[in-house]
Structures are given as C-alpha cells and as structure tokens.
Amino acid sequence: MRAIEGAAMASGQVDGAELMERAGAAVAAAVLKTWGMDRRRAIVLCGPGNNGGDGYVIARSLAQSGWNVVVKALAAPATADAKQARGKWVGPVEPFALDPAELDGAPVIIDALFGTGLVRPLAPGVWGALDLAQQAGCPLVAVDILSGLCADSGRVRSLSGYPERPADLTVAFHRAKLGHVLAEGGRLSGRLVIADIGIEPWHQDFLRAEGEAVVDEAHPGAVLPKETGHKYAHGHALILSGGTGRCGAARLAARAALRVGAGLVTLACPEAALTENAARLDAVMLRPIDDSASLRALLADRRLNALCLGPGLGTGAREVGLVAEVLAGGRPTVLDADALTILARDSHLFGMLHAGCVLTPHDGEFARLFPKIAAALAAEPDDERAAMSRVDAVRAAAAQAGCIVLLKGADTVIATPTGLCAVHAALRDRAAPWLATAGAGDVLAGLIVGLIARGAHGFGAAQGAAWLHVEAARAFGPGLIAEDLPEMIPRVFRTMGF
Known part of the structure; x- marks a missing residue:
C-alpha cells in the first residue's frame, strides 16, 4: 500500500x-450505514501517524452528520x-483514556491508533482500553x-494481551491485507468492508512490477465444466490405499476425485x-497392489496421469516402498496424511520430491516436515523481530521441498517453489x-488429484480444490461429515453455472 499510494502521489x-480525506470519509460512511439510526455517538481514538489522521477526518465527517463525537489522542500528530x-477538526481533543462512565449507552469506539504501519509491539494499556470498551458493550x-x-x-503485536472479542467492523482501504485473513487477524478483524479510495490504476502498475511476489486470493479457476470428450479425455486418477480396515480415507479421496470430474478413478x-x-x-x-513391484507394473499404464497417496495408507515397509516408487516415476502426485509422515522421517524420500508433487499438511504435519520453519512461525514477535507469517513459512517450505505446499487451516496458504502464493x-x-x-x-486430497487428472496445474488445482471444499x-451446513462433501459438489457446480 505504501508503494501504491506513493506512486499515486x-x-x-x-x-x-x-x-486521507477519502479514507476517513469511507470509514464514516460505513459507520453511518451500520449504526446511523441506533447510536449517533462515537469516541474516536487517534494515534500519531496517518491512521490517526484518518481518525480526525472520521470524527469531522460523523460530526457533520449530526453525531456527538469525542476525540482522544494517544499523541500529537x-x-x-x-x-x-487535525487542524480541520474543530472539536476538543482529550487525552487518551477511557472512563467507564463515558461508555454508558455504548458509543461506537473507532480505533484509529496505529493501523497497518505498526512496527513494534503495542504498549500496555492500548488494547486494555479497547477491551474495556468491548466489555461495556461498545461496538x-x-x-x-x-x-x-x-x-x-495477522499476528498480535502487543505487550498486554488482546481482546477476546473481534472488532465489530474493520474498514480496510483498497484491498484486504494479509493480516485480515492470517492467524489471529482472521478472527479479530470481524466484519470486513473494503473501501475504494481511488488508487486502482497505480495498483495495476504495482502488480506488473511485483509479479510473483504478490500474494493472490485463491480462486476456483481450475474447476472446469465438462463440455466435450470421452472419459479418457478427463484423466485417470490413481488413489493408493492401506490394508483391510484402513481403506475408508482412500475411498473418500477416490469419491471426491470422481465427483470433481476425473474421467476415471482407480x-x-x-x-x-x-x-x-x-x-x-x-x-x-x-486394482490389487501388495508391493512396489506390483505398483510399478500398474504404472506402466501412462494413462494414469495423477496419483494420490497418504489417506489411510499406513507407514510400514510396504508403504515406504510405494512412496519411493511413486516419487521415482515423476508423475503429478498429491501426498497427504501417512505419506507426509513417511516423508518427515525419511530424508532420502523427502529429497525425491519433484515439481509435480503437492504436499497437503495440517499444522502438526507441517511441523514434522519443516521443523525449523515451523519453529520460526511459532516464535512470538518482540521489539526486535516481527512475527513470521504463514505466507512466508509456506513459501519457504515450498522452496525447500521443491514442490507445491498447501498448509491447511481456516487460513489455507498455497505456494510454489518459485514463490507464487495464494491464500484461501x-x-x-x-x-x-x-x-x-x-x-x-x-x-480435499481427492479433489486436488481429480483436478490434476483433468489437466490442471498443481497450484491451480490446489486453489480450486480448497475453494470447492469450503x-x-x-x-x-451443520451436521456435515466427510462422506457428505463429495455429494455436495454437483450442487456447487450448478451454482457456478456448469
């Protein structure tokens, strides 16, 4: 945003x-739209930087709309x-403090203290004041x-904890930031409104200049309708399963691959x-597969163009051999669950990963696969060091593994070895x-391999599958179990116009 705004200026x-006028007016408009007939009283908390400057504009705009507005400044602009x-605000400016008595009637509290420019932890008391306001029922x-x-x-930078409840409303300028969707920020940002402040032309210049450094929002672009062709034109996915009593996970993946449009699934x-x-x-x-030799014979069929192994696979000697055989073949492969456990304990197999692989760990599996990166991700920020983001962590993991990594969660992050990255x-x-x-x-693993079988690149398939999954x-809705997910795919396709 600094680069885009700088180019605009x-x-x-x-x-x-x-x-600043546009930003402040946009926040005031969002506040009026949300509470215009119900509150009509606001306390605007202003910091010393440009976020605080936005606060003075907000205060002026709300006052001009008939609201009773009090401004409290943490420091001079x-x-x-x-x-x-600040010079255009004609009302009083009080020192930064919130008295429980002035919170009677629950005025709207507007946090214009630090915004996106924060580079150090908040001093004690700042979030304490916000928490006090929320406990009094103030939006x-x-x-x-x-x-x-x-x-x-999206990590918290505070020396005094943080409120348990999210903001009722966050008004972001021009685009959402990573901090609105990653880590604690995804929850604490509350309802998110994006305000246009008129800098789109310079944004497009920025995108062209930055290229792969830009983090995209995951989209379902790899999800394609079936228009022509026979079943073999839509790929043949192979799912490897464990033994008796452990096959349910592989069946779920296979069903998902078929539902997402793979022409054949074995x-x-x-x-x-x-x-x-x-x-x-x-x-x-x-097909029966008891060992690496029988898998090698099956893989002689080159029509098997996408593989998935891990769900319910097991982690014994047979399974280690299967992972090795699959990786040696170099075909597009989704590795999940037990396959990730095998990779985490076998550095030789980890070294066999190639650009056609997609790893789909949850946080625990990620920590076993990439312990140093996970430790850096878990480290708390302090005065000297900002927190590592999930984006940085997954990009580093993809570079280390030499393949696509999808780190699962409410803030799913997908990255390629070259640094392409998307957040779902x-x-x-x-x-x-x-x-x-x-x-x-x-x-999810089945959806990814099904889309790869249909011809999608692993990065696009991972994005499309994450989107479809949700x-x-x-x-x-409520009551969902995993077996329900593949059966909802046709309904989702219909909403997409397929």
Whole structure:
C-alpha cells in the first residue's frame, strides 16, 4: 500500500491529504450505514501517524452528520497529512483514556491508533482500553486494521494481551491485507468492508512490477465444466490405499476425485482389502497392489496421469516402498496424511520430491516436515523481530521441498517453489467450521488429484480444490461429515453455472 499510494502521489493526480480525506470519509460512511439510526455517538481514538489522521477526518465527517463525537489522542500528530487533518477538526481533543462512565449507552469506539504501519509491539494499556470498551458493550470499528495486529502476518503485536472479542467492523482501504485473513487477524478483524479510495490504476502498475511476489486470493479457476470428450479425455486418477480396515480415507479421496470430474478413478489396495472396497465402491475401479513391484507394473499404464497417496495408507515397509516408487516415476502426485509422515522421517524420500508433487499438511504435519520453519512461525514477535507469517513459512517450505505446499487451516496458504502464493480464507461469510471433522482432509486430497487428472496445474488445482471444499461444506451446513462433501459438489457446480 505504501508503494501504491506513493506512486499515486508521485503522479501529481492526488496527494496524501486527499487520500486521507477519502479514507476517513469511507470509514464514516460505513459507520453511518451500520449504526446511523441506533447510536449517533462515537469516541474516536487517534494515534500519531496517518491512521490517526484518518481518525480526525472520521470524527469531522460523523460530526457533520449530526453525531456527538469525542476525540482522544494517544499523541500529537507526527506527519504533515495527520497535522492537516487535525487542524480541520474543530472539536476538543482529550487525552487518551477511557472512563467507564463515558461508555454508558455504548458509543461506537473507532480505533484509529496505529493501523497497518505498526512496527513494534503495542504498549500496555492500548488494547486494555479497547477491551474495556468491548466489555461495556461498545461496538468497535478498526480503521484499516485493528491496532496491534501485524498487517503482514495477522499476528498480535502487543505487550498486554488482546481482546477476546473481534472488532465489530474493520474498514480496510483498497484491498484486504494479509493480516485480515492470517492467524489471529482472521478472527479479530470481524466484519470486513473494503473501501475504494481511488488508487486502482497505480495498483495495476504495482502488480506488473511485483509479479510473483504478490500474494493472490485463491480462486476456483481450475474447476472446469465438462463440455466435450470421452472419459479418457478427463484423466485417470490413481488413489493408493492401506490394508483391510484402513481403506475408508482412500475411498473418500477416490469419491471426491470422481465427483470433481476425473474421467476415471482407480483405487489400488492390498489384495486382501479388495472385497472390503468392492462392497463400498461402484464407479471407482479396483486394482490389487501388495508391493512396489506390483505398483510399478500398474504404472506402466501412462494413462494414469495423477496419483494420490497418504489417506489411510499406513507407514510400514510396504508403504515406504510405494512412496519411493511413486516419487521415482515423476508423475503429478498429491501426498497427504501417512505419506507426509513417511516423508518427515525419511530424508532420502523427502529429497525425491519433484515439481509435480503437492504436499497437503495440517499444522502438526507441517511441523514434522519443516521443523525449523515451523519453529520460526511459532516464535512470538518482540521489539526486535516481527512475527513470521504463514505466507512466508509456506513459501519457504515450498522452496525447500521443491514442490507445491498447501498448509491447511481456516487460513489455507498455497505456494510454489518459485514463490507464487495464494491464500484461501474460510472466514466471515465463507466460514466453514463444519470441516473440522474426520476425513475432510482426505476429500480435499481427492479433489486436488481429480483436478490434476483433468489437466490442471498443481497450484491451480490446489486453489480450486480448497475453494470447492469450503463451498461444499457451506452447501451442506451443520451436521456435515466427510462422506457428505463429495455429494455436495454437483450442487456447487450448478451454482457456478456448469
């Protein structure tokens, strides 16, 4: 944002004061739209920087709309634009403090203290004041981002804890920031409104200049309708399964791969498990695979163009051999669950990973695969060091592994070895808490391999699958179990116009 705003101002078409006026007016408009008939009283908390300058504009705009506004300043304005905005505010400016008595009637509290420019932990008392206001029932509005959240990582930068409740409203300028969707920021940002402040032309220049350094929002672009062609034109996915009694996860992945449009799906399992799987599968084909040699023979069929192993696979000698055989073949491969456990304990196999692989760890598996990166990600920020973000961590992991890494969570992050990165946030209006159920990850792996079988690149397939996974969960709603997810895919496709 600093680069984009700087380019806009350098053009001579707009200056910082005008951008501040637009930002403050946008926040005031959002507040009026949300509470205009109910509250009509606000306390605006202003910091010394440009976020505080936005606060003075907000105060003026609300006062002009008939609101009773009190401004409390943490410090005097320290930038030229903030000083100009302060000069236009004709009301009183009180010292920064909140008295419980002035919170009677629950006025709207507007946090214009630090915003995205925060570079050090908040001093004790700042979030204590916000927490006091929330306990009194006051709605809390964050200007650009809640003070104390790192805009890059979403991690908390505070020396005195942070409120348990999220902001009621965050008004962000131009685009959402990573801190609105990653880590604690995803929850604490509350309802997110994006305000246009008129800098889109310079944003496009920035995107062209930055290229792969830009983090994208995950999208379902790899999800394609079927228009022509026979089944072999849509790929043949192979899912490797564990033995008797451990095949359910692989069946979930296979069902998902078929539902997402793979032309054919084969589940390969030990011969002793064929009967169990045959009793539960119809359109999914079965092949016996007892060892690496039998897998090698099956893989002689080059029409098997996408592989998935890990769900319910097991971690014994047979499974280690299967992982080695698959990686040696170099075909596009999704590795999940037990396959990740095998990779984490076998550095030789880890070294066999190639650009066609997609790893899909949850946080625990990520820590076993990439212990040093995970330790850095878990480290608390302090005065000298900002927190590592999940984006930085997954980019580093993808570079180390030499393949695509998808780190699962409400803030799923997907990265390639070259640094391409996308975030899929299942938050706010796209929250899907019902995905916290056994087998949901196996379905995600199946969706990814199904899309790869249809011709999608692993990075696009991972994005499309993450998006479909959440949409399927939202289509079903409460009570979801993993078996329901593949059956919701046709409904999601219909909403997409397929």
